Amino acid sequence: MEVIKVKNLVKKYNGLTAVDHISFSVEKGEIFGFLGPNGAGKTTTINILSTLLAPTEGEVYVNGFNILTQKDRVRKSIGLVFQDPSLDDRLTAEENLYFHAKLYHVPHDDYQKRKEEVLRLVELWERRKDIVKTFSGGMKRRLEIARGLIHHPAVLFLDEPTLGLDPQTRSHLWEYILKLKAEKQMTIFMTTHYMNEAEYCDRLIIIDYGKIVGFDTPANLKKAVGGDIIILESPQPQQLKQELAQKYALEAKEENGTIIVEIGNGKTFLPRLFEELQTRVTSVSLREPTLDDVFLHLTGRKIRDEEATPLDWMRQHHFRRRR
Amino acid sequence: MEFRKTLEAAGAIWQREFIRYWRDKTRIISTIVQPLMFLIIFGTGLKSTLARGNFGLDFVQFMFPGIIAMSIMSVSFFSTISTVWDREFGFLKEILVAPISRVSITVGKILGAVTIASIQGFLLLLLAPILKIRLHPLSFPYLISFMILVAFSLASLGLLIASLMKTTESFGLMMQLLIFPMFFISGAFFPLTNVPWWMKWLAAINPLSYGVDALRQILLQRQATGKALSLVSLHPVAINALFLLVFSVIIVMLAALAFNKKN
Ligand SMILES: Nc1ncnc2c1ncn2[C@@H]1O[C@H](COP(=O)(O)OP(=O)(O)OP(=O)(O)O)[C@@H](O)[C@H]1O
Ligand SMILES: [Mg+2]
Numbered sequence: 001m002e003v004i005k006v007k008n009l010v011k012k013y014n015g016l017t018a019v020d021h022i023s024f025s026v027e028k029g030e031i032f033g034f035l036g037p038n039g040a041g042k043t044t045t046i047n048i049l050s051t052l053l054a055p056t057e058g059e060v061y062v063n064g065f066n067i068l069t070q071k072d073r074v075r076k077s078i079g080l081v082f083q084d085p086s087l088d089d090r091l092t093a094e095e096n097l098y099f100h101a102k103l104y105h106v107p108h109d110d111y112q113k114r115k116e117e118v119l120r121l122v123e124l125w126e127r128r129k130d131i132v133k134t135f136s137g138g139m140k141r142r143l144e145i146a147r148g149l150i151h152h153p154a155v156l157f158l159d160e161p162t163l164g165l166d167p168q169t170r171s172h173l174w175e176y177i178l179k180l181k182a183e184k185q186m187t188i189f190m191t192t193h194y195m196n197e198a199e200y201c202d203r204l205i206i207i208d209y210g211k212i213v214g215f216d217t218p219a220n221l222k223k224a225v226g227g228d229i230i231i232l233e234s235p236q237p238q239q240l241k242q243e244l245a246q247k248y249a250l251e252a253k254e255e256n257g258t259i260i261v262e263i264g265n266g267k268t269f270l271p272r273l274f275e276e277l278q279t280r281v282t283s284v285s286l287r288e289p290t291l292d293d294v295f296l297h298l299t300g301r302k303i304r305d306e307e308a309t310p311l312d313w314m315r316q317h318h319f320r321r322r323r
Numbered sequence: 324m325e326f327r328k329t330l331e332a333a334g335a336i337w338q339r340e341f342i343r344y345w346r347d348k349t350r351i352i353s354t355i356v357q358p359l360m361f362l363i364i365f366g367t368g369l370k371s372t373l374a375r376g377n378f379g380l381d382f383v384q385f386m387f388p389g390i391i392a393m394s395i396m397s398v399s400f401f402s403t404i405s406t407v408w409d410r411e412f413g414f415l416k417e418i419l420v421a422p423i424s425r426v427s428i429t430v431g432k433i434l435g436a437v438t439i440a441s442i443q444g445f446l447l448l449l450l451a452p453i454l455k456i457r458l459h460p461l462s463f464p465y466l467i468s469f470m471i472l473v474a475f476s477l478a479s480l481g482l483l484i485a486s487l488m489k490t491t492e493s494f495g496l497m498m499q500l501l502i503f504p505m506f507f508i509s510g511a512f513f514p515l516t517n518v519p520w521w522m523k524w525l526a527a528i529n530p531l532s533y534g535v536d537a538l539r540q541i542l543l544q545r546q547a548t549g550k551a552l553s554l555v556s557l558h559p560v561a562i563n564a565l566f567l568l569v570f571s572v573i574i575v576m577l578a579a580l581a582f583n584k585k586n
Binding site: 051052071075076078084086087088089095100103104 | 328331332334335338339342343346347412413414416417418419420421422423
């Protein structure tokens with residue numbers, strides 16, 4: 001069964017096309033991911049799917065309801081964890097849930113039962129009486145997930161759920177997300193720009209400048225890269241690149257003076273390479289492709305280029321400040 | 324069914340406003356202390372310069388209704404600021420993505436502000452005996468109705484402005500530009516019966532002047548003679564009520580429209 005169906009979605013912000021003719025559907029019970037760099041159009045897509053933003057073109061159905069004509073039904077069908085924090089930090093954890101349950105018209109008895117269930121799920125039951133201001137970033141994120149679940153949505157949207165969290169908290173948060181899928185067969189639509197997190201998704205869309213550049217399971221996407229990755233370091237990267245192209249018809253990519261080659265079978269190719277290679281090579285390594293390589297393969301860029309790093313830092317900083 | 328849901332949602336929003344207010348003790352104290360300061364400083368300062376005989380009233384007694392109205396105004400405005408804060412801190416999104424009508428959000432916000440402001444006004448009313456103002460028990464329903472009306476009209480105005488503003492800074496500035504002129508041309512400090520035409524006009528569009536006018540007439544009816552009161556009053560109480568009611572209805576509709584349009 002399709003929980004989300006998107007046909008030819010376009011969103012333009014006066015002139016800038018943030019989302020460019022994308023189509024996909026999400027099946028019940030899967031973790032569906034949107035992977036892309038800053039400004040790719042991930043949040044814009046989530047905002048449209050959750051009725052906060054009107055699309056320029058295209059059709060979207062969530063849980064079978066049209067996002068333009070059946071807004072309230074769509075809203076009832078979704079739980080949402082926004083990219084930016086959205087808790088009332090002067091209320092207690094419990095009060096935040098209570099308020100949410102009221103807005104979603106959850107009957108009082110159901111609320112009492114579900115409150116305990118979701119708070120235990122994210123291990124915040126003991127802290128339910130505490131003011132949210134006193135929570136750490138990771139606890140707030142977990143509370144937001146619990147809140148998004150209390151009205152039993154058909155699909156949970158997570159917009160960069162682990163942004164600004166340290167690695168331990170991130171992997172911990174992932175345990176909860178995977179538990180949700182395993183125990184509740186929850187459908188989850190999430191965005192991220194962390195490659196290792198995209199690995200958890202059942203299916204993945206790689207989005208760049210508003211366009212879908214790849215759409216498959218993480219394993220298949222990696223397979224499509226074409227086998228193995230060889231990384232070479234050389235004092236003369238340009239020359240090496242040329243030689244690889246001439247002798248082996250290989251199209252190598254250069255990243256900060258490092259040469260990256262995608263090759264069908266790296267183990268048998270390496271000996272052959274060093275028999276004939278003229279250009280000096282100072283180091284070599286061989287590995288299986290990661291989603292990083294998939295992104296590089298599809299777009300010719302790393303997902304986090306140098307220019308993205310300070311921006312990323314600023315966003316996280318901003319994010320922290322606002323918490 | 325739909326109506327019940329709208330009420331439930333508005334009720335939740337109302338409740339949140341109230342919890343936030345109750346938890347912010349500094350805010351409660353400052354909103355009580357501020358009007359008291361005004362009363363003490365201006366009251367004692369101006370008491371000696373103004374001859375008592377003018378109105379047949381003590382100046383502190385004369386100013387007291389205006390101070391109540393001022394307190395209601397600042398609390399009403401301040402509470403509607405919370406909409407701007409909610410936008411700034413992301414919480415508004417949580418409300419906007421819920422399956423509730425925009426009207427219930429507007430209503431909940433305004434009623435929250437009205438409740439807080441009226442409680443504040445009521446607390447100040449309890450000071451009346453200290454100021455030697457004799458209150459008739461029967462005047463309480465009138466006083467409270469007017470406090471609610473004033474709070475309602477100003478909370479709606481605050482929400483309207485909050486919906487039209489883009490940033491928190493511009494909202495704060497706008498409020499500063501509004502609060503002081505509205506307060507000074509409200510009749511709280513001096514009667515508006517004998518002022519230049521331009522001030523009369525400003526007072527005529529200032530909802531606070533109607534509130535002060537009505538509160539004073541009800542509050543001081545046993546203090547001053549009818550003749551003295553009529554010297555400082557602008558309109559009959561019923562006219563004041565009518566103006567505030569019409570003003571509130573128009574502004575609340577505009578606020579709902581603006582809020583709906585913006586979100
Ligand atoms: N309200 C807006 N007005 C104008 N342009 C916007 C607006 N919101 C987003 N954009 C632009 O649309 C593009 C996509 O933004 P979006 O927030 O969807 O990216 P994203 O994939 O979520 O990025 P990030 O990883 O940084 O969160 C960006 O170029 C952004 O500048
Ligand atoms: Mg985003």
